[in-house]
Amino acid sequence: MRVALFITCFNDTLFPATGRAVVAVLERLGHEVVFPEEQTCCGQMHGNSGYAPEGEALAQRFARIFDGYEAVVSPSASCVGYLREHGAGDRVFELSEFLVDELGVEDVGAVFPHRVTYHPTCHSLRALRVGDRPLRLLRAVRGLELVELGEAAECCGFGGTFAVKNADVSMAMLSDKLRHVLDTRAEVCVAADNSCLMHLGGALRRQRAGVRAMHLAEVLAATA
Numbered sequence: 001m002r003v004a005l006f007i008t009c010f011n012d013t014l015f016p017a018t019g020r021a022v023v024a025v026l027e028r029l030g031h032e033v034v035f036p037e038e039q040t041c042c043g044q045m046h047g048n049s050g051y052a053p054e055g056e057a058l059a060q061r062f063a064r065i066f067d068g069y070e071a072v073v074s075p076s077a078s079c080v081g082y083l084r085e086h087g088a089g090d091r092v093f094e095l096s097e098f099l100v101d102e103l104g105v106e107d108v109g110a111v112f113p114h115r116v117t118y119h120p121t122c123h124s125l126r127a128l129r130v131g132d133r134p135l136r137l138l139r140a141v142r143g144l145e146l147v148e149l150g151e152a153a154e155c156c157g158f159g160g161t162f163a164v165k166n167a168d169v170s171m172a173m174l175s176d177k178l179r180h181v182l183d184t185r186a187e188v189c190v191a192a193d194n195s196c197l198m199h200l201g202g203a204l205r206r207q208r209a210g211v212r213a214m215h216l217a218e219v220l221a222a223t224a
Helices: 009-014 016-028 044-048 052-065 077-085 095-102 122-127 133-139 167-183 194-206 216-221
Strands: 002-005 032-034 071-074 092-094 115-118 145-147 188-191 212-215
Touching: 002 016, 009 016, 009 194, 016 032, 016 095, 016 216, 044 052, 044 077, 052 077, 071 095, 077 092, 077 122, 092 095, 095 133, 095 216, 115 133, 133 145, 133 216, 167 194, 188 194, 188 216, 194 212, 212 216
Parallel strands: 002 032, 002 071, 071 092, 115 145, 115 188, 188 212
Antiparallel strands: none
């Protein structure tokens, strides 16, 4: 299949390794990955900040740029959720959806010998309803020990600009989430959105907790 990668502006700017990991996984499975260089923000940040017309315009621009591809894959559940809500998400998939539902694959040939817990982000859980797809992919990774996260469905407190506008509430929510992550004694906390992982990972580093935050795609791309 010829697949277009929608990297998202957040990943392109701050977490390019996640985009490379998506490409590595899809190419390992025998698919051609292309990167439309005209792509920009999908409009989610504008829409979530109250600039609905500007967000809608960017979502429609996205639809024009990615028109004609068999499938568009993104390592961001939140951006895919926004595009679907605005009618621009036809044939656009979050990575775990694409692997499990479209390709019918759970074992992508990954090897990751670490103790891992999985945080289901709000958009993946509630907007896209990806369910246990990421967990099925993680269970198939060789050497990986998956530990259940307590109160997993609770928000980590990021929520985009919510974390800035409501910092005290955001930090209280983050504190609860960190406690549950640390209770697992995992080496790595995995999620499908780097925005939440940035929030979690920053706090884990400040506490010198010895727990890494990693995107699902990077775990699936690992071979040793």
